[in-house]
Amino acid sequence: MRPRPLIAAPDGLHPALARLTADPRYETLVVRTGESALRALYEYRPDSLILSLRLPGLDPWEVLGRVRDMSDLPIAVVDRRGPSCACCVTATAGRGPGATRSR
Known part of the structure; x- marks a missing residue:
C-alpha cells in the first residue's frame, strides 16, 4: 500500500x-x-498531514x-515566507512541537 499524505495548502504549492503530488x-x-482538510481526514484516512x-x-x-484532539497523525505545519525560505514546525503525538528552519 502506498503512503497517503494529505496536503492542506492554498493554490500555488511550494x-x-x-513534486510530492506527482510522485507515483x-x-x-x-x-x-x-474545512476541506477536516472533511478529508474522515473520508480519505491519510497517514500524514502537511x-x-x-x-x-x-x-x-x-x-x-x-x-x-482526535488523532496522533504525524503533522508537518509549513509556512512559505519567501522564494527560498520555508519554516516548518512538526507536531508529533505525545511530544511537544519541534521547530526547524531550512533555506
Whole structure:
C-alpha cells in the first residue's frame, strides 16, 4: 500500500510539495481550505498531514487543534515566507512541537 499524505495548502504549492503530488509512490490528496482538510481526514484516512499556515477558511491552528484532539497523525505545519525560505514546525503525538528552519 502506498503512503497517503494529505496536503492542506492554498493554490500555488511550494515546488517540493508539487513534486510530492506527482510522485507515483504516494497516493496524495490536496485540499485548499481548513474545512476541506477536516472533511478529508474522515473520508480519505491519510497517514500524514502537511498543513500550510496560509490555508484559507478555518484557521490552520484550529485545524491543527482539532486533528490533535482526535488523532496522533504525524503533522508537518509549513509556512512559505519567501522564494527560498520555508519554516516548518512538526507536531508529533505525545511530544511537544519541534521547530526547524531550512533555506
